[in-house]
Amino acid sequence: MKKIYFLIILAAFSTSCSKDASPSDPDPNSTLEACFEVSKEILMVGENLQINNCSVGAIAYSYNLGNGETRSEENPTVVYGKPGDYTIALTVSNEVMETKTTSRQILVNDAVVQDFFIFPEIADGFNGIPMETGVNPVNGLIYSIELLEDLVGTGGAKFYYRELDENYMPASHYLADKPFNSNSAFVNFYPSGNMNFVFSRTLDGLYGTQELTFNNVFNFMNGINSSSKHSYGFLANGTNFFYFGTEEDSGIYKTAVETRNSSGDAFAVVLNSFGDADSMIGDMIEVENGFIAFGAVFSKNDTNPKITNYKPLLIFFDSGLNVTSHVIYEDSLLDSKISSANDLNGSYHLEQLSNGNIAMYANGELTMANATGTKILSSYFEGTKNNQAMVSLGDSFVISSDENLRKFDNNGSQIKALNYPGNYLPEILNINGNLFFIAGFDTEGEVKLLYGLTDTNLNPINLNE
Numbered sequence: 001m002k003k004i005y006f007l008i009i010l011a012a013f014s015t016s017c018s019k020d021a022s023p024s025d026p027d028p029n030s031t032l033e034a035c036f037e038v039s040k041e042i043l044m045v046g047e048n049l050q051i052n053n054c055s056v057g058a059i060a061y062s063y064n065l066g067n068g069e070t071r072s073e074e075n076p077t078v079v080y081g082k083p084g085d086y087t088i089a090l091t092v093s094n095e096v097m098e099t100k101t102t103s104r105q106i107l108v109n110d111a112v113v114q115d116f117f118i119f120p121e122i123a124d125g126f127n128g129i130p131m132e133t134g135v136n137p138v139n140g141l142i143y144s145i146e147l148l149e150d151l152v153g154t155g156g157a158k159f160y161y162r163e164l165d166e167n168y169m170p171a172s173h174y175l176a177d178k179p180f181n182s183n184s185a186f187v188n189f190y191p192s193g194n195m196n197f198v199f200s201r202t203l204d205g206l207y208g209t210q211e212l213t214f215n216n217v218f219n220f221m222n223g224i225n226s227s228s229k230h231s232y233g234f235l236a237n238g239t240n241f242f243y244f245g246t247e248e249d250s251g252i253y254k255t256a257v258e259t260r261n262s263s264g265d266a267f268a269v270v271l272n273s274f275g276d277a278d279s280m281i282g283d284m285i286e287v288e289n290g291f292i293a294f295g296a297v298f299s300k301n302d303t304n305p306k307i308t309n310y311k312p313l314l315i316f317f318d319s320g321l322n323v324t325s326h327v328i329y330e331d332s333l334l335d336s337k338i339s340s341a342n343d344l345n346g347s348y349h350l351e352q353l354s355n356g357n358i359a360m361y362a363n364g365e366l367t368m369a370n371a372t373g374t375k376i377l378s379s380y381f382e383g384t385k386n387n388q389a390m391v392s393l394g395d396s397f398v399i400s401s402d403e404n405l406r407k408f409d410n411n412g413s414q415i416k417a418l419n420y421p422g423n424y425l426p427e428i429l430n431i432n433g434n435l436f437f438i439a440g441f442d443t444e445g446e447v448k449l450l451y452g453l454t455d456t457n458l459n460p461i462n463l464n465e
Helices: none
Strands: 009-012 036-038 042-044 048-053 060-064 077-079 084-093 099-109 126-135 142-150 157-164 170-177 185-189 195-202 207-214 220-226 229-237 240-249 252-260 266-272 278-287 290-300 307-317 323-328 348-352 358-362 365-369 375-380 390-392 396-401 404-409 414-419 428-431 434-443 446-455
Touching: 036 084, 036 099, 126 185, 126 428, 126 434, 142 185, 157 195, 170 195, 170 207, 185 229, 195 229, 229 252, 229 278, 240 266, 240 290, 252 290, 252 307, 278 307, 290 348, 290 358, 307 358, 307 365, 348 390, 358 390, 390 428, 396 434
Parallel strands: 042 099, 126 446, 207 229, 252 278, 278 348
Antiparallel strands: 009 414, 036 048, 048 077, 060 084, 084 099, 126 142, 142 157, 157 170, 185 195, 195 207, 207 220, 229 240, 240 252, 240 278, 252 266, 278 290, 290 307, 307 323, 348 358, 358 365, 365 375, 390 396, 396 404, 404 414, 428 434, 434 446
């Protein structure tokens, strides 16, 4: 494929101070000196820089790294994502709030993304779009569900299941041709060895799902298309599975939780209506004493715009799937941005963090709430595709947005960002303490793939070594 070169641009923040700042009346008998050393003065983009503090009399430290990032650790390790000359300034303070500042310069040389990422071969004239990524519970291999689109020939658009070996080389299995529009998918590995693949299936006014089941050697077992329900994912519950999404009932789409046995046979469904019209569940998690689900309420219309009045929805269930409370977030920016069923076929993510706060992410909007659903804050990332990821780290979490990975604390404050080429990233996998992802990126009118790896602080790790 064509060689693509990108820069990784890294930015983060904590606290910052100005140079040579000092109180108006310093203590003449106090001893305070700002001092630090760096592991190297010339380094490459993406390379670790170790800062070692040698200050005297200090109890607090604030490093301004010269790239918009500030750090408060005594001896931080940092990574620069863009080449250039940077001035690192350290401001220290003592118990009586005196401050001293010192600084030094470093040079960061250019590096290209090939030094860190793997670019699997996607032929010219084809799009390669990741729909889902996970780990096969049977063999432990990383898998992805990908959509391959022929842009110039008669090959059409087809779904493939790919597994990566230890050298990130894929083994592929054809699944199906793409019906209608699809921007999300998932697979459930049944105890029998069968695999149930589910794809979104939408047009402006069509809201449905395609399901395909294969055995463990990829022989086709059965398939079904639905125009009256849409499944976004599943949650294991003992020997059963909860498939969640939406289902049409008397002309209204209602939140749906369908219970299936270990063979995939559905035997119960719970429907609930919220708001004035339609509703859906995009993600669902188990918590103490029950479940929490995240989705939206909206109005489905016969004329354009086909979807209006979109508002995020948070639902609390008891262990028997009875609704105990719910919250509709009325002031979402997505109200003016969601206009068709195609906008609803992306990825929805829900996590509860170690302090009890709840993070909800879909369609470029991040909403933080406390344990009862009261909103703390929301952020919208302009230009973000609706196929994006979120992964919890317990006391923090990471999301993908348009060409950025962003790390937040458990109150929703951004603490770091890594700029990377990706536009489409359905899932981030936490594997052995590192974050692996398969992303699609736009280039010259086509979508190609990259495999990436970072640590949990978003420092890139070289997959080519």
